[in-house]
Amino acid sequence: MANPPGILLALEAVTKSFDGFKAINDLTFYLDHGEMRSVIGPNGAGKSTFMDIVTGRTRPDEGTVKFYSDHESEIDLTALREHEINRLGIGRKFQTPAVYENLTIWNNLLISLNRPRDLWSTLTYRVTSEDKDRIEEILKTVALNDQRNNKAGFLSHGKKQWLEIGMLLAQNPKLLLVDEPAAGMSDSETERTAELLLSLKGKHSIVVIEHDMEFIRRLGQKVTVLVQGHVLKEGMLDVVSEDDEVRSVYLGRKREKKIAA
Numbered sequence: 001m002a003n004p005p006g007i008l009l010a011l012e013a014v015t016k017s018f019d020g021f022k023a024i025n026d027l028t029f030y031l032d033h034g035e036m037r038s039v040i041g042p043n044g045a046g047k048s049t050f051m052d053i054v055t056g057r058t059r060p061d062e063g064t065v066k067f068y069s070d071h072e073s074e075i076d077l078t079a080l081r082e083h084e085i086n087r088l089g090i091g092r093k094f095q096t097p098a099v100y101e102n103l104t105i106w107n108n109l110l111i112s113l114n115r116p117r118d119l120w121s122t123l124t125y126r127v128t129s130e131d132k133d134r135i136e137e138i139l140k141t142v143a144l145n146d147q148r149n150n151k152a153g154f155l156s157h158g159k160k161q162w163l164e165i166g167m168l169l170a171q172n173p174k175l176l177l178v179d180e181p182a183a184g185m186s187d188s189e190t191e192r193t194a195e196l197l198l199s200l201k202g203k204h205s206i207v208v209i210e211h212d213m214e215f216i217r218r219l220g221q222k223v224t225v226l227v228q229g230h231v232l233k234e235g236m237l238d239v240v241s242e243d244d245e246v247r248s249v250y251l252g253r254k255r256e257k258k259i260a261a
Contacts, residue, residue, distance in 0.1 A: 007068055008033045008175060008205045014063030016049055023049040025229035036206040036221045046229035047209045051177050055092050056082040069174060089174035095183055097160035101153030105144050105163055108152050109135045112170035142166040142196060158189030176206045182215040194218040
C-alpha cells in the first residue's frame, strides 16, 4: 500500500529541560509520509533528546508530538508509553548495534518479526511461509543473504548495523529513526549503508542523525540543522552549508572546507 500524502510526524513548540538546561527549546519539526530527512547539529544540540521524545523515552515539558498513521487520525505520542509507540510503527536504531550475537542472522530477523508477543503466542508460535518469505526479502535488502547461518557476533561493525536495520524492517515500521549509521564504518560499508537507506525511502519515513557530512551528501535529502534544541535552518545540504549562521554556530571555520568540498 502506498503511503498516504501529508504529514506523518509533527512536533510543535516542544520544550524539554534537564536541571534548568533546555535540551529542546521551542522545537517545531514536520516529516511527511515516505520522506527521508537528515538531522545534523553539534554535540548538545538536542538530537538524541529529539529522538527520545518521539519514541517516548522522554516526555516534553511543553508542546505537542503528533503521529498520523495509515489507518488512524491524529495520535498524541506524549500520552503513550515507549512500547505503545513502538507498536504504532516507530522504530529506532541506536548508534551502537544491538543484535543477539549468539544467534544466527536468520534467527535475529525471525525473533524481530512483527507478531504477537504475549506468552501464549510465543510458546505456540510456528514459523509460516510468509515469515520465511519476509526474512528472505530482508536478507537481500541488507545484503546479508550469504551469511544467514552465521552468528551475528562474527559480523563486522558495519554489517551489524545492517542487521539491526533489518531487524527494524522485520517490524514493518512506518517511521525509522536511525542514529549515526555510518559511525565506525569503512568507506565501502558507508557507501553501502547510504544505498540501503535510500532503497527504503518511500516505503518508510526515515530520520537519519549523522555527523559525517560526506554520508549526508550521499543521501542527498533535505537537512534539518539543530542548534541548542531549536531548528536553525532547513534545506538541501549545499544550501544549508552556505548559510553564514550555520557555519558560525555549527560548522566552524575549521570545518568549512570539509562541508563545502
